[in-house]
Amino acid sequence: MAEAPFVIVGGGLAAAHAAKTLREEGYERDLVVVAAEPHRPYERPPLSKDYLRAEADRTVLFPVDEAWYADHAVELRTGTGAVGLDAAAHRLALADGTALDYARLLLATGSEPRPPRLPGADLQGVLVLRTVKDADLLAASLRGAKREGTGRVAIVGDGWIGMEVAASARSLGLEVTLFGSGERPLRVLGPRMGEFFARVHADHGVDLRRGAEVTAFTGADGRVTGVRTADGETTEADMVLVAIGAAPNLGLAASAGLKLRGAELGGGIAVDGALRTSDPDVFAAGDIASVPSPHYGRPLRIEHWDIALHTGPHAARAMLGSEEPYDRLPYFFTDQYDVGMEYLGFAADPGGDLVVSGSTDDLEFVAFWTGDGHVLAAMAVNTWDRMGEVEDLIRSRRRVSDDELEAFRG
Numbered sequence: 001m002a003e004a005p006f007v008i009v010g011g012g013l014a015a016a017h018a019a020k021t022l023r024e025e026g027y028e029r030d031l032v033v034v035a036a037e038p039h040r041p042y043e044r045p046p047l048s049k050d051y052l053r054a055e056a057d058r059t060v061l062f063p064v065d066e067a068w069y070a071d072h073a074v075e076l077r078t079g080t081g082a083v084g085l086d087a088a089a090h091r092l093a094l095a096d097g098t099a100l101d102y103a104r105l106l107l108a109t110g111s112e113p114r115p116p117r118l119p120g121a122d123l124q125g126v127l128v129l130r131t132v133k134d135a136d137l138l139a140a141s142l143r144g145a146k147r148e149g150t151g152r153v154a155i156v157g158d159g160w161i162g163m164e165v166a167a168s169a170r171s172l173g174l175e176v177t178l179f180g181s182g183e184r185p186l187r188v189l190g191p192r193m194g195e196f197f198a199r200v201h202a203d204h205g206v207d208l209r210r211g212a213e214v215t216a217f218t219g220a221d222g223r224v225t226g227v228r229t230a231d232g233e234t235t236e237a238d239m240v241l242v243a244i245g246a247a248p249n250l251g252l253a254a255s256a257g258l259k260l261r262g263a264e265l266g267g268g269i270a271v272d273g274a275l276r277t278s279d280p281d282v283f284a285a286g287d288i289a290s291v292p293s294p295h296y297g298r299p300l301r302i303e304h305w306d307i308a309l310h311t312g313p314h315a316a317r318a319m320l321g322s323e324e325p326y327d328r329l330p331y332f333f334t335d336q337y338d339v340g341m342e343y344l345g346f347a348a349d350p351g352g353d354l355v356v357s358g359s360t361d362d363l364e365f366v367a368f369w370t371g372d373g374h375v376l377a378a379m380a381v382n383t384w385d386r387m388g389e390v391e392d393l394i395r396s397r398r399r400v401s402d403d404e405l406e407a408f409r410g
């Protein structure tokens, strides 16, 4: 009997690069990628940026060409979700009623937007953003709001996606009201850097509502017309994007009884350094994986592009027998207006000690989060090619004075 294939479940960056790595590392037996969406695996950052603004076409989304899969005998089962996992039997149940046996399995099922559970959430024009389909709908709604509507857009949620879409909508000439529940946006950056981004958006004309409790969406003829807040006010809008965070897709892992990490550690599928789950033939990568960090001495589950880019290949090598522990520092980037930002590291308390080198007013600086005099994480704004030095600082764990950090940009 032919040996069962290696199977990858997922249609994102982690899945694409895992498949590529398996072939590059010499895995020659059958390989199947099961992806719920109708596309081959793609990446998401352009969906809130250049793709949304129609400055780039679909080709930017796909890290691996269509022909590559055929040329490398990778079977793509798109438009088919996996709905059940029996790890003991090494069997995956698919939504089309078929089953797929595997020798080794990689779960790379990513995340889904948290749904808005508010009155009016089912009105036409209340949108979320995760997939190409969502982005196409959002782009059409933005264009429609400008051409046929009042040009007003409401965004609920002041995290990365809300802020990036706000920037894209402003550059498309729309009026944007952004509702955040906290004192300032991007709470993962702490007060000072959250305030920096608040100012950038205010300078670009975004009406930022702080401490806003959205209670309902108002509508007429089945279409959204506004956002109601707890203070009784209704803000008119032609369309609403709800961007209140994402939750990892853990259904398969849970159905197989794989070990999950507690909420206090960010949840996700518990994996070891090789990205192996509690079942020795099942691996996990990308948004869903809670990966032990040798540097920070704790597991991290981080929903960022770079994690998917590197954990996919790392898991692929582990499926082929590598035991090397994953040891990259978390990295993230964002582009909003004229602000290009890179972030490296992890600061459990973003409100902790912060040292800034350069000028926030001039939009060119590096901010360092420190603990006990060590650099834990840093964010570089419009400052390029310095991440190698930042990484050395973080990894060295050496004590660094505030003066030295302030002088970092020279």
Ligand SMILES: Cc1cc2nc3c(=O)[nH]c(=O)nc-3n(C[C@H](O)[C@H](O)[C@H](O)COP(=O)(O)OP(=O)(O)OC[C@H]3O[C@@H](n4cnc5c(N)ncnc54)[C@H](O)[C@@H]3O)c2cc1C
Pocket (backbone or CB within 6 Å): 009, 010, 011, 012, 013, 014, 015, 034, 035, 036, 037, 042, 043, 044, 045, 046, 047, 048, 080, 081, 082, 083, 108, 109, 110, 111, 129, 130, 131, 161, 249, 252, 285, 286, 287, 288, 302, 303, 304, 305, 306, 308, 331, 332, 333, 334, 335
């Ligand atoms: C709009 C947007 C902008 C972003 N911008 C940035 C950015 O600027 N910088 C950054 O660092 N990060 C960014 N991110 C985050 C980054 O895209 C994610 O961290 C990354 O997509 C995670 O990749 P992944 O492969 O783990 O999962 P995903 O990209 O979520 O892919 C998972 C795929 O698996 C499929 N799937 C799920 N369940 C099943 C199943 N049961 N069977 C089959 N298929 C299934 C899904 O349909 C999906 O296609 C952004 C995310 C979004 C949504």
